[in-house]
Amino acid sequence: MATGKLTALKVKALKEPGRHSDGNGLVLYVKESGTKTWVLRIQVDGKRRDFGLGSLADVSLAEAREKADGLRKQYRSGIDPVAAKRAVKQVEAGVPTFRAAAAQAHTEHKGGWKNVKHKAQWISSLEAYAYPAIGDLPVDEIEGPAIRDLLADIWLSKPETARRVRQRIGAVLDWAYAKGYRKAEAPMRSVTKGLPRQPKKDNHHAALAYEEAPALMALLAKSDSVGRRALRFLILTAARSGEVRGATWSEIDLDQKLWTVPGDRMKAGKTHIVPLQPAAITILEQMREAFGDAPDQPLFPGKANKPLSDMTLTKVLRDGFSNDITVHGFRSTFRDWAAEQTDVAGDVVEAALAHAVQNKVEAAYRRTNYLEKRRALMDSWAAYLIV
DSSP states (O other): OOOOSOOHHHHHHOOSOEEEEEETTEEEEEOTTSOEEEEEEEEETTEEEEEEEEETTTSOHHHHHHHHHHHHHHHHTTOOHHHHHHHHHHHHTTOOBHHHHHHHHHHHHGGGOOOHHHHHHHHHHHHHHTHHHHTTSBGGGOOHHHHHHHHHTTTTTSHHHHHHHHHHHHHHHHHHHHTTSOSSOOOHHHHHHTSOOOOOOOSTTOOOOGGGHHHHHHHHTTOOOHHHHHHHHHHHHTOOHHHHHTOBGGGEETTTTEEEEOGGGSTTSSOEEEEOOHHHHHHHHHHHHHHOOOTTOBSSBOGGGOBOOTTHHHHHHHTTTOSSOOSTHHHHHHHHHHHHHOOOOHHHHHHHTTOOOOSHHHHHHTTTTTHHHHHHHHHHHHHHHOO
16 A cells, blocks of 8 residues: 555644645545544546545544545446445345345245246346446435436337336335335336337237327227227227127116126136226217117127127228227227326226236235226326327
8 A cells, every 4th residue: 555645643743724635535634623534535427526434533544544545446446435335324224225125026026927037037137237227226215317327228229128127127116115115106107208209119919109099089080980989999998809899788887887898708717897988988878879788789789780800990990090000009008108197006007907917915905906096097098088
């Protein structure tokens, strides 16, 4: 270790208040009261950082030099000792780092995932893209700007990966909130608003961007064909094509404004109750006036009063609208809108889409299926679509 300007004897004899430099940023401050304190001053990214090393009563000149040397090495290696020290204190106080919280959340939730590949990718994606930036930060100090900045590097170049990393970061922070480590849920909506629009997804369920959905609904409303009414009803309810095409009046309760789809017609095999907004009810009243409401009467009948074929709604899209989007993709349109334009919890959105809950504990908790919360969500969706 290089010798500085000060000596042990000189340090002991100093009485004059002010800064007394040992060189290379190490300074002994002498106060008017005679108290002497060590401080290391370092330039980091063009900004001055002062790091307290303790008082002379507790830290000798040799010890101050050793501490200063260690801190300089940390800065040169890219470690911010101030943040590192704060993180240690937080962990000691019981608040885990993001890395530790992610490991715990993963352990608790992976039992509910059937896909083995998903279990492995869940952590590996965070290790690759989140840990370098926020892995060692306490979960209660992670805010939107830090998340936005780490996602910005891959948001356009690796859009699908970026979306998954965003979702998984949000899951970890929401887990931390539920455990009492954070005072607020994950700020994912504001994070998304701070990122550019991603290129259109290229998959077998190509979806319409939610910003374009109101214009499509207006175009569909210009004609009263059964196919167009059925497609509007599907978009309003975020339902699957088969659920709409196979629906009969025995499933509708206009007084309660509910559509109850029996389990034998649902993908997950469980009854799904759909709250109906005024716009959806108007469509049903028009269909009732045209075709009646006998219990076995299809809501949207095709030829010979049979349910519409599986290609009817697709043909509606292709005839004058778009060959690039799919009917099933409107469920993604709804999900994207809910994620980016509302603060509604993900569990409520998933319930609106009738997605099966894999975790048995969560499934038991969701027995009410968030009906009233979903009713408010679907009312907002209808208000967004119909302008």
